[in-house]
Amino acid sequence: MPKTARALLQLPPATAAAIEKLGADLAVARLRRKESLKTWATRMGVSVPTLQRLEAGDSAVGIGIVATALWLIQRDGELGRLAAPEHDQGAIEMGVREAVELGRARARASAEARTRAAPKKD
Template sequence: MPKTARALLQLPPATVGALEKLGADLAVARLRRKESLRSWAKRMGVTVSTLQRLEAGDPSVGIGIVATALWLIQRDGELRDLAAPEHDQGALELDVRAAVALGRARAQASAETRLSKREQD
């Protein structure tokens, strides 16, 4: 039996839930298209057991397999924006904090310069 990667064991519960929902949604998409596990797996180039793991939300299924499943339902275009910098809220907040800190530092430096000029006059 293969060893499970530590990262997979440490997935946050919300992420596990999201993977399970994605798998279930892909199963619904397959069923709505009236495709069997066998035919869908063949179209994806995977085994039926891999497709079953994907539909169960198994986090060890490779991202390429997930991408192929999304391609089959014409949703693979969503992948290009998943981690786009303009949608990275955490990084945007850090950028804002850095800009605010820089603005405060410059304002403080400007105030100190004005004060020292006044003292020199």
């Protein structure tokens, strides 16, 4: 029995569900094209059991196999956008927080410099 990677055992439930849906959607795409498992697997360069695992939502199926399946249905172009920095909401929010903090730090430094530079009243 193959050893399961720890990362696969720790998949968040929503991510595991999304992978299962992707597999089911790929199965629907194959069936709508009236392709058999054998023909589709041959076109992908994989075995029928591997294709069955993909369609069942097995998270251990390699990303290259997933990419090939997406290519067959002309959806592989989406791969380049999945983790694009301009869509990384967490990093965008982090950048905004850092910019706000930088602005506050500069405002404090400016206020302190004005206070030091102000002439003392006797």
